[in-house]
Amino acid sequence: MENKAIQFKTNINCGGCVASVKPHLDKAVGSGQWQVDTANKDKILTVTSEAVTENEVIETVKKAGFKIEAL
Template sequence: METLKFKSNIKCTGCIEKVTPFLNEAAGAEKWEVDLKNPEKILTVHAEGVTSEQISQAMQKAGYVAEVIS
């Protein structure tokens, strides 16, 4: 299974609720998480067959930004 990591501008649990339907559709439920304790609000996606572009687009649709990190 591939793991993708992104810096995001998600700030709180309310933000997570807003992006949930978009990320669930793109990556699948329970296949992603956001570390709100990290200052860069790291979004980690554990999904096979999902591209970083698909995740970035899902975040944009929700009104947020996801920047790929290595």
């Protein structure tokens, strides 16, 4: 299976927010990668992984206490 980049609009807006969601996303994404563009007004989360679905990312971020929607 091929790694695909999935993007989401979030309210993860600072380093502290990234740090609090990090353990959740690291576990969900596995060997894939993720990053949040906190400089973008929509705080874009990009997930690149073959191991996680769009819905799994959404549930993971919501459980961590943040808002998220697929782009």
